Amino acid sequence: MTAKRVTFKLNGVTLEAPEGQLVIEAAKAAGVEIPHYCYHPALGNPGNCRLCVVEVAGAPKPMVSCRTQVREGLEVYTDSEPARRAQASSLELHLVNHPLDCPVCDQSGECGLQDYYMKFGRYDSQVREAKEHKRKRLEIGPHVMLDQERCVLCTRCTRFTEKITKTSELGIFGRGHKEFVDLAPGQRLDNAYSGNTVDLCPVGALTDKDFRFKVRVWYLDQTPSICADCSRGCNVSLHTNTKRPWHDEGRRLARVKPRHNPEVNQWWLCDEGRYGFKKFDEDRLGRVMRLIPYRRELAWETALDELASELRRELEALGPEGLAVVASGALSNEDWAAFKAFFVDALGCKRFLFAPQPDQLGIEDDLLRRKEKVPNLEGGKALGFGSAVASLSWERLEADLEAGKIWGLYLIERDAARFWGAKASALLSKPRLVVWQGPWKGRTGELAHFRLPATAHIEEDGHFTNFEGRIQAYQKALEPLGQARPDWSIFEGLRQRLGAAQKAAR
Amino acid sequence: MKILTRHFDNPKLHELETYRALGGYQGLAKARGMAPQAVQEEVKKSNLRGLGGAGFPVGMKWSTVPPPEKAPERFVVANFDESEPGCFKDRVLGTRAPHQILEGLLIACHAVSARWGFVFIRGEYADQYDILKKAVAEAEAAGLCGDVKVRLMRGAGAYICGLDTALLETMEGKKAWPRQPPPFPTVVGLMGKPTVVNNVETLSMLPHILVNGGQWFADIGAKGDPARRIHPSGGTAVYSVSGDVERPGIYEFAMGTPLRQIIEAAGGVRGGRALKAVIPGGTSTPPLAASEIDVPMDFDSLRGVGSFLGAGGIVVLDETRDMVEVSHNIERFLAHESCGQCTPCREGSEWTTRILERVLEGGGVEPDLANLRRVGENIAGKVICALGDTVGMVVRGYMKKFPEDFAKRLPAKPAEAAR
Numbered sequence: 007m008t009a010k011r012v013t014f015k016l017n018g019v020t021l022e023a024p025e026g027q028l029v030i031e032a033a034k035a036a037g038v039e040i041p042h043y044c045y046h047p048a049l050g051n052p053g054n055c056r057l058c059v060v061e062v063a064g065a066p067k068p069m070v071s072c073r074t075q076v077r078e079g080l081e082v083y084t085d086s087e088p089a090r091r092a093q094a095s096s097l098e099l100h101l102v103n104h105p106l107d108c109p110v111c112d113q114s115g116e117c118g119l120q121d122y123y124m125k126f127g128r129y130d131s132q133v134r135e136a137k138e139h140k141r142k143r144l145e146i147g148p149h150v151m152l153d154q155e156r157c158v159l160c161t162r163c164t165r166f167t168e169k170i171t172k173t174s175e176l177g178i179f180g181r182g183h184k185e186f187v188d189l190a191p192g193q194r195l196d197n198a199y200s201g202n203t204v205d206l207c208p209v210g211a212l213t214d215k216d217f218r219f220k221v222r223v224w225y226l227d228q229t230p231s232i233c234a235d236c237s238r239g240c241n242v243s244l245h246t247n248t249k250r251p252w253h254d255e256g257r258r259l260a261r262v263k264p265r266h267n268p269e270v271n272q273w274w275l276c277d278e279g280r281y282g283f284k285k286f287d288e289d290r291l292g293r294v295m296r297l298i299p300y301r302r303e304l305a306w307e308t309a310l311d312e313l314a315s316e317l318r319r320e321l322e323a324l325g326p327e328g329l330a331v332v333a334s335g336a337l338s339n340e341d342w343a344a345f346k347a348f349f350v351d352a353l354g355c356k357r358f359l360f361a362p363q364p365d366q367l368g369i370e371d372d373l374l375r376r377k378e379k380v381p382n383l384e385g386g387k388a389l390g391f392g393s394a395v396a397s398l399s400w401e402r403l404e405a406d407l408e409a410g411k412i413w414g415l416y417l418i419e420r421d422a423a424r425f426w427g428a429k430a431s432a433l434l435s436k437p438r439l440v441v442w443q444g445p446w447k448g449r450t451g452e453l454a455h456f457r458l459p460a461t462a463h464i465e466e467d468g469h470f471t472n473f474e475g476r477i478q479a480y481q482k483a484l485e486p487l488g489q490a491r492p493d494w495s496i497f498e499g500l501r502q503r504l505g506a507a508q509k510a511a512r
Numbered sequence: 513m514k515i516l517t518r519h520f521d522n523p524k525l526h527e528l529e530t531y532r533a534l535g536g537y538q539g540l541a542k543a544r545g546m547a548p549q550a551v552q553e554e555v556k557k558s559n560l561r562g563l564g565g566a567g568f569p570v571g572m573k574w575s576t577v578p579p580p581e582k583a584p585e586r587f588v589v590a591n592f593d594e595s596e597p598g599c600f601k602d603r604v605l606g607t608r609a610p611h612q613i614l615e616g617l618l619i620a621c622h623a624v625s626a627r628w629g630f631v632f633i634r635g636e637y638a639d640q641y642d643i644l645k646k647a648v649a650e651a652e653a654a655g656l657c658g659d660v661k662v663r664l665m666r667g668a669g670a671y672i673c674g675l676d677t678a679l680l681e682t683m684e685g686k687k688a689w690p691r692q693p694p695p696f697p698t699v700v701g702l703m704g705k706p707t708v709v710n711n712v713e714t715l716s717m718l719p720h721i722l723v724n725g726g727q728w729f730a731d732i733g734a735k736g737d738p739a740r741r742i743h744p745s746g747g748t749a750v751y752s753v754s755g756d757v758e759r760p761g762i763y764e765f766a767m768g769t770p771l772r773q774i775i776e777a778a779g780g781v782r783g784g785r786a787l788k789a790v791i792p793g794g795t796s797t798p799p800l801a802a803s804e805i806d807v808p809m810d811f812d813s814l815r816g817v818g819s820f821l822g823a824g825g826i827v828v829l830d831e832t833r834d835m836v837e838v839s840h841n842i843e844r845f846l847a848h849e850s851c852g853q854c855t856p857c858r859e860g861s862e863w864t865t866r867i868l869e870r871v872l873e874g875g876g877v878e879p880d881l882a883n884l885r886r887v888g889e890n891i892a893g894k895v896i897c898a899l900g901d902t903v904g905m906v907v908r909g910y911m912k913k914f915p916e917d918f919a920k921r922l923p924a925k926p927a928e929a930a931r
Contacts, residue, residue, distance in 0.1 A: 053692050054854045056894050067893035073692060095890035099859040132883045135866040159852065178687065178852070181670070183862035185852035 014080040029071040029082055030058050040084050041093055041122045043100075043160035043208045045072035048273055049169060055160050057100070057122070059092040060084045068092040093126045101131075103138040103183060104209075105155045113210030115223040119158070140186050147175075147195030149215050149277060150204055154186040157211035163187065163203040170274070170373070173197045187211065198375065201280040205263060205273070216281060217261045220254040221247045229483035230265060232470050233279040234336065234381040234463050238374050239472030240264060240271035240279055244464055244483040257287045258484050259464065270476065276375050278368075289447050291459035292488020298440075298455040306489060306499070313456050314503035316439055320413050321353065321504075328413040330357040330403060330437075333391075334366060335380030336419050337493055338468035339477065342382070344494035346389045348501040349416075357412070360386055361397035365425050376473055381463075384471035400425060407433050414439040418493065419460070423449035443496060445487075459490040466492045513732055513766040515720050515748050516713065520608050526643055528650040531611040537656055539719030543619045544658070551623040555718070557726030559733055559746030564591055564674070564711030565793065565823045565898075567745070567811035576698040577624045577706045586626045586706040589683070590617045590715050592633040592640070593667050593674040596794035597845060598825030601750040601762045602712050606633075606640035609716065610647035614662065616715030618651075619722060621660045624708055629660050631712075632679050635667040671849035675897055676709035678851065689853040690897040711823075717747055734768030734810040742812035749809065749824050753778040756785065756830035768808040775805065775828060785830040789914065793822020795842045796902040798909025799829070818909060835914035836921055839907050840868035846903050857900030860891040864907055876922040885911060 009024035016036055023032040028051065030040050043055040051072040059068035063081035068088065074080075083089050101119060108114045140154035164176045164187065175193040180186055189195060195203065204212045226245040233240040247253060247260040254260055262283050264275035294309045296302055304312070321329070331349050349355040362378040370377035387393060398406075404426065406412050415422075415437045423430035434440055434453045442454035445462040463470075465486040471477045524530040531537070543551050556571030577586060590613060594602035606613060617629045633641050641664060648662050670688050672678045677691035680702050691697075701707020721729045729746045736744035745767040751774055754760045758779025765774055771792060781787050787802040792809070797820040800807065804817045811821045829838065847861035867884055870876060884907055892904030911918055 052853075053896065054689075056854050056856050056896075059894060092890075092894060095886075096856060096894060099856050099863070099887075099890065102859045102863050132879065132886075133863070134877070135863065135870065138862070158855070159858070180852065182847055182850035182852045183858055185858065 012076060012078040014076050014078070014082065016082050017085055018083075023076045025075075025077060027076045029060065029069075029074045029076060029080075032076050033071065033082070033084060038084055039125075040071050041097070041118075041126050042072060043118060043158055044162065046162055046165075046206065046273075049162055049165040049206075052161060052165070055096070055100070055158065057093060057096045059089065059096060061086045061089040061092075090126065094129055097122055097127045098129060098132075100158050101127075102133055102135075103155075104158070105137060107156070107210075111156065111210040112213045112218050112223075113156075113207075117210060118208030138183055144188075145215065146189050147200050149201050149281060150195050151213050151215050151218060152187065153211050153213070154188070156209050157187050158209050159185060159187065160208060162206040162208070163212060166199075166203055166206055167195070167197070170202070171197045171199050176203070198276050198278070198369075198371065199274060199373065201277050202264070202274050214261065220257075221250055221260050222253075225250045225253070226260055227483075229464075229481050231464060231480040231483060232381065232478050233262070233275065234470070235276075235279040235282050235379060236368070236374075236376040237335065237378045237381060237383060237473040238271065238376050239381060239470055239476060239478050240275050240374060241267040241478070242275060242279070244283075246483050248484070257284065259283045259286050270472070270478075271374055274374060276373075278375070285446070286462050286464055286484075290445055290462075290487050290490075291447050291451065291457065292490060294459060294489055295457040296455065297452070297457055306491065309456065309458065310496075310499045310503060313441065314500055317353075317414070317500070318504045320439060324413050326354040327356060328411060329353065329355050329416065330359065330398070330406065330412045330414070331355055331416045331418070332359045332403070332420050332422065333386075333418045334360055334420050335362065335378065335383035335386060336463075337382060337386065338463060338466070339382065339385040339388075339471060340468050341493040341497070342385045342389050342391070344497040344501070345418075346391075348497040350390075350395070352501050352504070356395075357398060357403075357406070358391065358395055359398040359400070359403055359420075360391050361399070363400050363425075365400070365420060378473070381472070382470040384473060384475055385469070388471065404429075404433060407436050410436065412437050414441075416441045417443070417450055417454070419444035419446070421446075421448035421450050423453055443493065445490065458496055459488060460493045460496060461486045461490045465490065468492070513748055514764045515732070516605060516609065516612065516716050516750055517762065517764045520604075525608050526610055526647065528611060528647070528654060531609070535723065536611055536719070537615055539722035540615050540618050540622075540656065542722045543622050543718075548623050548625050551619065551722070554726040555623065555721060558717075558721045558729035559726075559744040560714065560717055560721060560729065561745050561811060562711060563713040563717075563749060563823065565596070565820070567821060570710065570714060573698060573710075574620070574624050574708060576696065577708060578699060580625050583706050585628075586624055587628045587630060587702045587708070588617060588620045588624060588626045589676075589679065589702065589707060589709045590629070590631040590712050591674065591676065591679060591709050592631050592637070592644075592712045593679060594634055594637070594712075594823070595671040595674050596796060596823050596825055597842070598752060598754055598791060598794045598827045599823045600752045600754075601824060603637060603640060604762050605713060605716055605750065606637065607643060610640075610644045611651065612716045612719060613644070613712045614647055614651055615656075616710075616712075616718040617662065618657060618660055619718040620708060620710060620715055624706075626708070627660055629662045630683070630702075631662070631664045632673070632683060633664060633666055634673075635669045641666055670851070671845075672851040672897075672899060675899070678897070679709065680707060687851075689851050690899075692896050713750055721747075732766050734766075734808060734813075736810075736812070740812075740816075742810070742816075745810040745812075749821070751809075751824040751826050753826045753828070755791075755826075755828035756782045756833075757828045758782050765809070767810045768813070771800070771805040771807055771809055771826070774809065774826060778826075778828075781828060781830050783830075785832065787828065788831045788833055789829040789835065789838075791825070791827035791829070793820050794825030795827065795845065796899070796906065797822040798905055799835075799838075799913055801913045818912070835910045835917040836868060836872055839910040840865065840872055842906050843868055843903065846899065846906070850899060850903070851897075854896045854900060856891040857895045857897075857903055860887055860900075861903040863887055864903060868907070871918075871921050874921075878923060880922060881911065881918055884908075 733746040888904035
């Protein structure tokens with residue numbers, strides 16, 4: 007049932023909105039910003055910050071717009087003199103005991119107090135009194151730091167742990183101006199979604215332990231992307247640091263923040279997805295290498311020529327049955343299409359391992375996390391991988407290698423050596439040709455004949471299809487490292503070199 | 513006119529036997545012979561208003577409880593969390609006449625068809641808790657509670673719990689942060705069920721209204737003057753008179769009695785000194801100047817002189833009192849008791865206190881007065897509950913009526929030459 011639509015006036019403009027909608031939401035929909043801290047659509051409207059005060063015609067005093075509902079004929083002013091004065095005075099009271107330590111605060115540049123002061127405050131401070139001191143630099147969990155002095159006590163974080171994760175690690179203690187946010191006795195903020203409290207905190211009270219003091223936020227660029235750490239496909243924003251390469255220990259990706267998508271991840275992101283990004287700047291491949299029988303760096307064209315000719319030779323001698331291909335749901339839809347065109351349509355391969363075996367399985371919960379720790383199994387399934395084409399298991403592949411049934415092993419991104427452990431060297435020395443392709447070196451990268459650097463998804467444009475079949479685009483946030491190329495272009499380069507010949511031969 | 517304190521000279525009034533011998537529990541018997549709706553009508557007719565401070569008409573409050581077919585479970589809570597500085601009448605009522613409170617609670621339960629009656633009693637009132645507990649046991653043994661279960665609950669020492677919605681939160685085991693109506697507790701109250709919260713003095717009036725009729729009660733009180741937006745207030749009120757008077761104590765007078773008469777009943781200003789100010793309703797109500805004490809004591813007349821009847825805690829201040837000290841004392845209390853939920857009160861109460869503290873210590877600067885006034889204005893009307901409004905109101909009240917006390921503590925404006 008849709009709510010009745012009514013007309014109301016906002017700053018003199020007649021607008022339409024569903025009856026009963028909160029004024030703060032109706033204003034937002036109309037592009038009018040009302041300052042607020044405590045209100046959050048997912049966490050309710052306790053109305054404790056008193057910042058979203060507006061003038062309502064006929065009301066004797068300012069009303070909080072997060073608790074005022076739209077009704078026929080309502081007249082609201084967010085920018086009248088009384089409304090502006092009410093907002094500014096509320097902000098002034100928020101700042102009475104705030105330490106104003108912006109120069110050393112990580113929230114600088116994205117702080118609700120700073121932003122609102124410039125937009126709605128601009129008064130001269132009248133505070134002559136000493137500030138209330140509370141505890142600072144508290145490590146309240148593996149990812150989050152707490153500064154009680156900077157806190158405006160909006161209770162967003164406590165409500166998040168109460169309503170969303172249902173873990174209630176945080177609470178408000180004390181009374182009056184001595185009140186503070188803290189951990190409940192015996193607790194640590196170590197739930198799987200703890201990082202969201204940092205996003206929710208409108209000020210610098212909760213900051214990311216990982217991001218603190220690394221780079222100022224105004225040096226960061228933002229690119230819309232999709233989290234690739236499980237099949238949920240959470241919408242994220244990649245914050246990259248390319249303007250100050252000497253900051254943040256040279257890390258190009260400074261942090262990952264969730265992007266609101268009501269149908270996928272709402273406002274949230276799990277800690278695995280949020281803090282797993284360091285891998286994009288560590289242990290990466292940049293050079294095209296041949297390692298066996300002799301180690302040398304190759305140009306792409308040479309490498310593809312050599313690999314194509316070796317593949318052709320073995321295929322002609324031994325047939326496609328002996329070529330095993332290990333891939334995964336980490337491939338994009340574009341990669342999957344080129345993958346199928348090359349390995350299935352051109353070469354006629356039959357031995358594939360792409361299912362999320364234990365190396366790609368993890369914890370699942372009822373909020374966001376899915377047990378398959380790859381983003382795009384569905385993209386493969388749409389092309390038959392998982393239906394028309396079945397997946398091997400690691401055990402089966404291992405047995406086939408032991409039995410000498412496999413002359414060639416083409417591994418994409420999955421670190422078989424790490425999975426096989428001590429047996430890895432022996433197993434990987436069995437095939438005549440081992441190819442390692444992916445963004446990371448891995449252990450397998452040292453044991454392969456060819457080592458082909460691929461881009462990570464943050465370095466290319468593409469699409470993932472999430473577990474429920476939703477196709478989502480991600481954008482290129484960073485330049486590829488070294489000579490890395492998208493997987494699809496590597497498959498396509500090989501297909502062009504030997505696909506046609508192979509097809510003709512069959 | 514005495515209703516509640518009529519038999520207070522009887523040292524055994526707190527015992528069931530004595531209370532009954534003096535006519536106790538007849539009001540309950542009469543109420544139980546009537547339909548709940550009829551009890552509500554009788555109370556509406558009486559013009560009884562909430563004596564905890566809000567002055568809301570009791571019958572009207574009850575009538576907002578949804579009908580039993582919509583919400584079968586409902587509660588009545590007796591608010592015995594008397595914490596307002598200057599108020600001690602509930603303590604005396606609970607010590608001397610616990611059965612009067614209990615009878616009133618049971619009548620209220622009948623009037624709204626509730627089968628649970630709670631008494632939330634201030635934690636520090638340990639003696640009164642014991643007295644009331646004994647009274648409940650006596651009443652239960654005598655079969656007076658009927659199918660109503662009466663439970664006592666002790667507070668943990670927060671002033672804010674005297675506010676109905678904070679009281680309900682703490683009863684549920686939570687931090688006592690006031691709720692923001694709507695919905696009002698009579699619709700969504702304790703554990704989400706309709707709940708009537710009435711002050712113990714208010715409840716104590718009910719037996720007498722039932723026995724003597726609503727009209728009798730209304731006739732005793734103030735008639736009101738609709739043209740001046742002064743609504744009728746039925747019956748009497750029990751005042752706690754303290755401060756610079758000869759005979760501090762509790763005094764019961766009909767609604768509308770002039771404040772001067774009450775002060776005179778308490779022996780007037782102590783030591784023959786001149787009167788400077790009177791706090792009429794407990795320290796959270798703004799003060800009256802000596803010239804204003806002919807005001808009739810009822811909920812609406814006091815608004816005309818910029819204050820409130822509150823819970824009837826009259827504090828008399830003589831000519832030796834410094835109003836900066838008085839307002840600082842009160843603001844410090846409010847800052848200490850601010851629950852901390854909403855920002856203007858949490859920060860503003862402490863800021864106000866610190867400015868006053870600095871002024872008291874001789875560090876006042878010229879903009880302080882304007883700033884105190886401005887901060888007060890910025891809190892009042894922008895907060896969740898009445899405590900915050902009070903923070904803004906009190907200091908402005910003292911500044912308005914006793915500007916010379918404030919001016920005397922601040923340096924004169926710097927002369928042009930000195931700049």
